[in-house]
Amino acid sequence: MNSLLSRCLSQTSSKLRFALWLALIGITLMTGCMLWQNGAKVQSDILAMLPKVNESPMTQRAMAQVEQQLANRVYLGFVSDSQQAAIDAAKLTMKSLQRDNASAFVDISSADMAQAEALNSYYFKHRFQLLTEKQQRLLQQGQWQQLTQAALEKLYNAFSYANSSLLSHDPLLLYPDSLMALAPSQQLTVKQGVLLATVAPSASEPQPRFAAIVMAKGSDSAFNPKAQQSQLAALQTAFHSVNQQDADIEIIKAGALFHAAAATENAKQEVSSIGLLSLIGVITLVWLAFRSFMPLTIAVITVSTSLLFAVVMTTLLFGELHLLTLVFGTSLIGISIDYCFHYYCERLHHPSDSSEKVIQKIFAAITLALVTSVIAYSAIGIAPFPGMQQVAVFCASGLVGAYLTLLLAYPTLAARPLKEANTALNLASQYQAFMLNRALPTKPVTRLLLAVCSIGFIGIGISQLTANDDIRQLQHTPSDIQAEEDQLRTLLSGGTDNQFLLVTATSEERLLQQLTALEPILERAEQDKLLGNHLSLSRFLPSQQTQEQHYQLQAQIYLEHLDEIIATLGLDPDIKATLIAQYRDAHNKFITADSFLGHQAGVSFKPLWLSPQSDEDQGYGAIVLLGGIKQLDALAQLFAANSQVQLVDKVGDISTVMGHYRQLTLGLLALALLVAGIIFTFRFGAKLAAIVVAVPALSALLTLACLGITHNPLTLFHALALILVFGIGVDYSLFFAESKQQTRGVMMAVFMSAVSTLLAFGLLAFSQTPAINAFGLTLLLGISFTFLLSPFIQIFTRKSVNAN
Structure with missing residues (x-):
């Protein structure tokens, strides 16, 4: 089937394919504009991505x-040494919130005297x-x-x-x-219609103080970005009035609004910082490798098209984009650009080949790579998390966009020949020769000892693995917000x-x-x-x-x-x-x-x-x-x-569901490896197919062992990331298996692909949100192991490491 598709493409002119690509871009852009005009939005409600629990x-x-x-309820405490000062601050806040023109809050109260009269x-x-x-x-x-x-x-x-x-x-x-x-x-x-609590003395405050309590309910969801801004603005105005009246008043807060605001701000910062640093890293990598603006331009076009397809398709299917999807989705930059790397590295290795011929050479490998990656993302989509389903659609559709860009636009946009870059190719060749000749022991006894040590490391590490499926990993709460809430509670x-x-x-x-x-x-x-x-x-x-x-x-x-x-x-x-x-x-x-x-x-x-x-x-x-x-x-x-x-x-029930799907995801990983092995058998034969699949499988086991030894409890997000270790890592094995004797360009492409992926997912490992951190850390370890192991496939596909 690959050869049939390849022949169809070769019989279609590059101009027609480029026109088709432009038409796809235009349709996608118009669809996206229509969706956002019709009410599509960015969703920050953490509850919107939780699994549905089957209850009566x-x-x-x-x-x-x-x-x-x-x-949507908020609780405010106004703490002062003076009881009257605390009461005055509470009254002033209630007046300020009640006269707020935007009506950000309703049911603003302290002690409900009308309720007492009604009960009587x-x-x-x-x-x-x-x-x-x-x-x-x-x-x-x-x-x-x-x-x-x-x-x-x-x-x-x-x-x-x-x-x-x-x-x-x-x-x-x-x-x-x-x-x-x-x-x-x-x-x-209750005094003067205001609820009062006594703050117990502490080391920093040896005298008892008084806290006046005010409660209010947001007129809309605290996770709605517009309502969130409106409510925070109303509170800020009220607090400013209180501080002008009495600068010594301490204000403490509690409620979902403050957690949601912190999560929104944190997600925005991570989307911008992680995405920007990933993009800068990838651009730098391309420039250092090819020393030309053209590959850099094509790389940017590829990534931009990938992100466009991802955003529009996800919004089309779900009607909204979750902030967490965007944070996870920034890693798409490091994956979608792999197609660009493989194309240009193959072009460097064969500078006399035309753009069409280069695409034909890598067509089988990139098609198999796309299929396995989509299978991996589909496994993520099976999880009952709308947010994870969005991530699956986002990344899968983004890769399809990059794949189509390579097939349809590269023959026109990337037709110009490259300057010689033998330095990069030679470095890749030297690295591969080192891995095969020196890093791998030659003596059978030493090899056996290495195998035993590896098995022992994996066994010890996995035996120390524990699980933690608490849904509170989904959201990071700053310590100051949590401290205020605990005090008010x-x-x-x-x-x-x-x-x-x-x-x-x-x-x-x-x-x-x-x-x-x-x-x-x-x-x-x-x-x-x-x-x-x-x-x-x-x-x-x-x-x-x-x-x-x-x-x-x-x-x-x-x-x-x-x-x-x-x-x-x-x-x-x-x-x-x-x-x-x-x-x-x-x-x-x-x-x-x-x-x-x-x-x-x-x-x-x-x-x-x-x-x-x-x-x-x-x-x-x-x-x-x-x-x-x-x-x-x-x-x-x-x-x-x-x-x-x-x-x-509900927290416990959802956590139980997460535990169930963590186990299911690991089962899906094993199934994906089996299915991939069967598919690869038709292409490479049973022995080589088993070796191709063994590389990401061994990488996953080594990653789990590292998590166990470092006492990182296993979560659903680690399991989902392992699916991607397979989806991305098997690409490296595929390209080495497809390359046969020609490996210098493949080694350079795999190196660049691994570095770009590590840039994207490695940065996710520094996220403050535990779920994203777990996802990124697992990819960081898994892709590193896959990169180190994949060159050894050449032992089985070439007669001599120096044949090239």
């Missing part, structure tokens, strides 16, 4: 609602169904007199909230305590984590009973320091069973001992009839999920409740938010025996 519909709904509730408005009419644990225990023991005595003490307390209106409806003042019990215990206080008693509990049941009542039974377990977990805090609807939605129990217990007050209570408290006896009527009228008027969540008091809790969405769907669910988790595994064990309580850990 109820679990998926729960995760969506938790994300919707917690997403809703629960007062249900006071006969409410009791605190202490009140319930006393009434169960028939000790209503103690409640009467407690009410007397409140009546004579100068700071008591008791008044005649409240006493006429609640003579023992039970309701205020029930209302206060709804609020979860926390270290925060401490002030907020742990804040809210990504993990939560999903409680399910077949009916509303059973679900509420489950939540009630769960409460003491969670409280014990907080006491045991497994958990910082939790938020459950059990506080606000007691089961009907519990409400009925509370109602019946209060019969002691309103039906059995009301006369004694009124007399003891010195109340007007005329209120007796009204109290009894109110008590009887409240029978069977329960607090329900629909009535509570439909009231202003329950609007903010609505995301924590999952009711059936259709007549066929009979299940109910409730979400319990968790914060300050200290020991996740120990916490999970508390609910392991209860099938109706599920600890939903």
Whole structure:
């Protein structure tokens, strides 16, 4: 088939091929312009590239609602030695954000006083169904007199909230305590409508300080570049106002916005720096090798065409480009230019050959190289990461663009002959002769010892390999941002984590009973320091069973001992009839999920409740938010025996999926090696095909051994990079296998290709993002080993290393 394609190309004029290439460039450019005009964008949301986890519909709904509730929220702390100064800074910030013309934030608040009033408005009419644990225990023991005595003490307390209106409806003042019990215990206080926390003394700050807390929700996703800029600008304006008012205020921040902004800035810097340095390195390499502007110009055209095809095809298929794709994609510069290197090195070796003849000579090798590289990238695309799928499409389509440029444009653009460059060719020849004659031992015993040492090195290294599939490798967070977030989370008693509990049941009542039974377990977990805090609807939605129990217990007050209570408290006896009527009228008027969540008091809790969405769907669910988790595994064990309580850990679930696909990717690598070996058998025969495949296979094993010995835990990104070690490294083997006796030009091309690839991927190894670092480091090691091993193929393809 290669010969057929080669004949078709040779029968087509260079002018027609060049016209076809220009048409392809024009169509690609127009397609790209249309895509960007129609809303294509660069995506920086790290969640957009995570794999999809197969969960039940109820679990998926729960995760969506938790994300919707917690997403895009920012938390601000204004720390000062003066309590009033902190409060003033918080108020000024809220005013600044509220009058922001761009409306970057909504739901800007500190202490929600309206929420407290709404809770009071809703629960007062249900006071006969409410009791605190202490009140319930006393009434169960028939000790209503103690409640009467407690009410007397409140009546004579100068700071008591008791008044005649409240006493006429609640003579023992039970309701205020029930209302206060709804609020979860926390270290925060409220002054002047602002949440205040006390910052504990430290070595640098020996005196306690005060932190005023402000919360806001972004009007759009923090990962949307435009919304991100708008939100950061609004915050910057507010902070500037605060600093003008009080320069001593310390501002601490937490929220996805600040992580996303740091990731965006980091990715932009790496795209520009890595891409620029890679391009400069490649240009320098071409100039040093050929000492001519023409190869340099052709190299730039090849790389530019490759990147154009990559960007447009990826945007066409996905509708957007992820920043991580661009960071990984910068390595395409070092791969796509390989075609240029092989063309010009072959031309140097045969200066009298025409451009057409040179292309015919390398056609089989570059076609096989393209096929194996696309197979390698396709293996990456199987991973369930939209970001990795984009990388696969980006690089594969970019290589196709470079391949087409070579076949269609080079006969016209690169037709001019090159100046002699025997120095570079001679150096390549000398290096190859050194590797074959001196680097490789000649004595059988020495060769055997080298083989044993290599096998031992591989065995020891791989035996020390560990795995780490944590998805947090995907994003690098600067230490100062993380420190601020940790400090603010401490002030907020742990804040809210990504993990939560999903409680399910077949009916509303059973679900509420489950939540009630769960409460003491969670409280014990907080006491045991497994958990910082939790938020459950059990506080606000007691089961009907519990409400009925509370109602019946209060019969002691309103039906059995009301006369004694009124007399003891010195109340007007005329209120007796009204109290009894109110008590009887409240029978069977329960607090329900629909009535509570439909009231202003329950609007903010609505995301924590999952009711059936259709007549066929009979299940109910409730979400319990968790914060300050200290020991996740120990916490999970508390609910392991209860099938109706599920600890939903999206981070853990995705990490598990990553581990699965890490193993699958390594399996795909083995399969790719097998398939490549079968394909190469038809071209080279079984023996040489096995040797060609053995070079990248041995390189992969040596790379894994190095990772193990240096204690770099194996991740999915190492595995994906090993696929590329095969896809790129097998090209070197192919060119040596195809070259037969003519190896001087191939050695120079492989050298330049390896150096350019190492420039690209070696720079990725210096990325601050662990995932990119792992990818680059693996390629750096793998390609280095492949470059060192591939020349030895000539032992099997030529009779003498000096034949050329």
